[in-house]
Amino acid sequence: MSAGTAHPAAARPRRLAAWGEAALSAAWWAAPAVALLLGLHALRLSDAAEIGSLGLVTALRPEFCGALALLTISFFSGVLHPRPAPGVLLAAHVVVLAVLLFGAATIIEPLPRFISGWLHVGFADYVARTGETLPHLDARFNWPGFFTLAAMATRAAGMPDALPLLGWTPVVLNLLYGAIVFRLARAVSPEPRTAWLALWLFLPANWVGQDYFGPQGLNYAFYLILLTVLVVWFRPSPADRTRRGLDVSPRLARLRDALRLPAAPLLHEPEPARLGRGSAAGLMAAVLVIFTASTASHQLTPVAIVAAVAALALARRCTARSLPVLLGVILVAYISYLTVPYWSGHLEAMFGSVGNVTGTISSGAVQRVRGDDGHRAVVLVRLGFTVAVWLLAAAGAWRRLRAGRGDLAMLALAGAPFAVLALQSYGGEAILRVYAFSLPFMVVLLAALFAPARHARSRVVAAVAAGAVSAAFTAAFFVARYGNESFEQVRPNDVLAVDWLYAHAPPGATLVAVTSNVPWRSRHIERYAYRPLGLDLGPSTLPAIEQEMRRDAEGAYLVLSRGQYVFAESYLGMPAGWGEQLELQVRRSGRFRLVYANPDASIYVLLPASKVETDDKDR
Amino acid sequence: MTRIADDPRPWGRLPRRAWPPVLVLLAGGAVLTLVLLDVPGVVRAAPVLAYLAVVPGAACVRLLRLPDRPLGLLLGVGVSLALGLLVSQAMVYLRLWSPLRGLAALVAVASLAACAELLRSLRPAAGRAS
Numbered sequence: 001m002s003a004g005t006a007h008p009a010a011a012r013p014r015r016l017a018a019w020g021e022a023a024l025s026a027a028w029w030a031a032p033a034v035a036l037l038l039g040l041h042a043l044r045l046s047d048a049a050e051i052g053s054l055g056l057v058t059a060l061r062p063e064f065c066g067a068l069a070l071l072t073i074s075f076f077s078g079v080l081h082p083r084p085a086p087g088v089l090l091a092a093h094v095v096v097l098a099v100l101l102f103g104a105a106t107i108i109e110p111l112p113r114f115i116s117g118w119l120h121v122g123f124a125d126y127v128a129r130t131g132e133t134l135p136h137l138d139a140r141f142n143w144p145g146f147f148t149l150a151a152m153a154t155r156a157a158g159m160p161d162a163l164p165l166l167g168w169t170p171v172v173l174n175l176l177y178g179a180i181v182f183r184l185a186r187a188v189s190p191e192p193r194t195a196w197l198a199l200w201l202f203l204p205a206n207w208v209g210q211d212y213f214g215p216q217g218l219n220y221a222f223y224l225i226l227l228t229v230l231v232v233w234f235r236p237s238p239a240d241r242t243r244r245g246l247d248v249s250p251r252l253a254r255l256r257d258a259l260r261l262p263a264a265p266l267l268h269e270p271e272p273a274r275l276g277r278g279s280a281a282g283l284m285a286a287v288l289v290i291f292t293a294s295t296a297s298h299q300l301t302p303v304a305i306v307a308a309v310a311a312l313a314l315a316r317r318c319t320a321r322s323l324p325v326l327l328g329v330i331l332v333a334y335i336s337y338l339t340v341p342y343w344s345g346h347l348e349a350m351f352g353s354v355g356n357v358t359g360t361i362s363s364g365a366v367q368r369v370r371g372d373d374g375h376r377a378v379v380l381v382r383l384g385f386t387v388a389v390w391l392l393a394a395a396g397a398w399r400r401l402r403a404g405r406g407d408l409a410m411l412a413l414a415g416a417p418f419a420v421l422a423l424q425s426y427g428g429e430a431i432l433r434v435y436a437f438s439l440p441f442m443v444v445l446l447a448a449l450f451a452p453a454r455h456a457r458s459r460v461v462a463a464v465a466a467g468a469v470s471a472a473f474t475a476a477f478f479v480a481r482y483g484n485e486s487f488e489q490v491r492p493n494d495v496l497a498v499d500w501l502y503a504h505a506p507p508g509a510t511l512v513a514v515t516s517n518v519p520w521r522s523r524h525i526e527r528y529a530y531r532p533l534g535l536d537l538g539p540s541t542l543p544a545i546e547q548e549m550r551r552d553a554e555g556a557y558l559v560l561s562r563g564q565y566v567f568a569e570s571y572l573g574m575p576a577g578w579g580e581q582l583e584l585q586v587r588r589s590g591r592f593r594l595v596y597a598n599p600d601a602s603i604y605v606l607l608p609a610s611k612v613e614t615d616d617k618d619r
Numbered sequence: 620m621t622r623i624a625d626d627p628r629p630w631g632r633l634p635r636r637a638w639p640p641v642l643v644l645l646a647g648g649a650v651l652t653l654v655l656l657d658v659p660g661v662v663r664a665a666p667v668l669a670y671l672a673v674v675p676g677a678a679c680v681r682l683l684r685l686p687d688r689p690l691g692l693l694l695g696v697g698v699s700l701a702l703g704l705l706v707s708q709a710m711v712y713l714r715l716w717s718p719l720r721g722l723a724a725l726v727a728v729a730s731l732a733a734c735a736e737l738l739r740s741l742r743p744a745a746g747r748a749s
Binding site for chain 2: 127128130131132133144145146148149151152153155156157158159160164176179180183187218221222225226228229232233273274275278279282283286289290292293294296297338
């Protein structure tokens, strides 16, 4: 019946419903823009000076939380509505979320954060100036691909260095990761809602902070792209899997019974995309190019890729069964021939923790709970966040399997990174990396907790539950990711002190700091002898500082700065006021001369030994 | 069904499928020109970085005619970054360091792939019909 012929009383509810739909649609379209403007406004009002021992979270304003809440409510109402919002609108929500999550520190702080990123700028600067690497200076130069790429790209782009790229690299990379996770989730899920939820939850769950300007950020993209290509285009057909007998094995049948799963759920997996031989060969060439680039630019990621591809092959979810062997050969060949300067002196570091799983877990979790109260709380939030994601993903996997959707590929990829725990402690960071490598597959499984929801009531419950999980993730994200911001921020006065140093210290001089938390080496990495190098703590007592500086006849400079003190007290567990006390000792000793000072940093040189002796006698 | 817009038109207008490779060729020429003329970084940074991050890999991946276009584009980004990385590292190891040379090599790769695609798209429809 047309509206024109309907009774006016009957037409009113329909008109009201149409108005309601139009209002909801307008709200969906307005929400991302309003949330972005409100969020940016709130971040600009935040003051970096308010960053405390819990990190950036103490500097955030209530309006910022309002912006995130508006965005979250709008997104979940759009995804779980009976007629979901258009994809482009949901994508706009995701882009705004990425900007607010990963751009927050960049907007609040006056300089790009994280000293490791500044160091990578220095490595790229050296390659750009000389066309060479320094494999004996730093282990990372044995895998120099990222630095050579950054050097070539920035110089071709007419940039003096890569510093302008630092601030927004995490936003760009996370948008790239998110797009890949979405395509992956879309390929293995029966409806788009699951993919949108996986993408939305991936962003706050990716708190690990390996997305800054460095080799690991780029390699994480390589890892995701390569595995997504294998999952989407190299998975066997269901008939092929059944013929090979895996899905009817008695062991799996017993496991299914124990988990109360329906019979043979593993048969219900997505159909593989059909490709011609030429396309498949071209894709395999692309996979090999990407893996070779990963091998040449990062130590750990290619190992994680080999483990993941091997898991896929063992689970018979990859038609290229011998691919792990080929990738392993490429990896071993690169390490054998092109990283000799590293492994000839570091075999213990490379292979010392093979099989030592408890030691790796201890160094990655237990030993990290140190420092001041704020830092210990941050580490505990990180561990809790990690365990929560894994448990929720396990529940989601169970729900998917109960619904009869086999996800052996996702389960294999989510579990494969744990093999890294048995191989490498990676300087105590192995658990972080395992979390990061398993996260994309975990969130795909996790999203199944909330979708599909077929009935109206279950959709409301799913929307509320997903919103609550998202809110908890987002809150935990700001503590887990930016919890170290008190010392991971780069203070302008520390940079001014380093600028003075580079303008006045002669080449070859020794530059001494009491901790590694100094924003130097973003240029001139080869021009000076830096102390400490490769260690968190440098000479930390007056005699040790003097001894270190007297070694250099050419002249040595001591840099003391607030960034170092906060790092030592918050992260290394030094007592409160330790830095100021040390600086007082330096000043009163009569053995150092102040040559530069600003409110946060000062630079000293040693007085000549003869003058010190004369002064001592006079006293 | 073959769309009318895809038919080759020898009298002038390019078929729609030929435009992406033509754009790849034009983009390569444009970024090389920007670098050779030493245009200030404020102007050339964004186009050169975007080109390096997307175009060489995307041009190669388009040759594969993958059914999933968005994932193909993401794969193109991965291949672009990987090719850039390998080319730059090879220049360092071979002591041939020159950012311009590296960019030229990547433009050459992209242009070759684009030419192959262009030839394929301009070829008469007989191959497709068979």
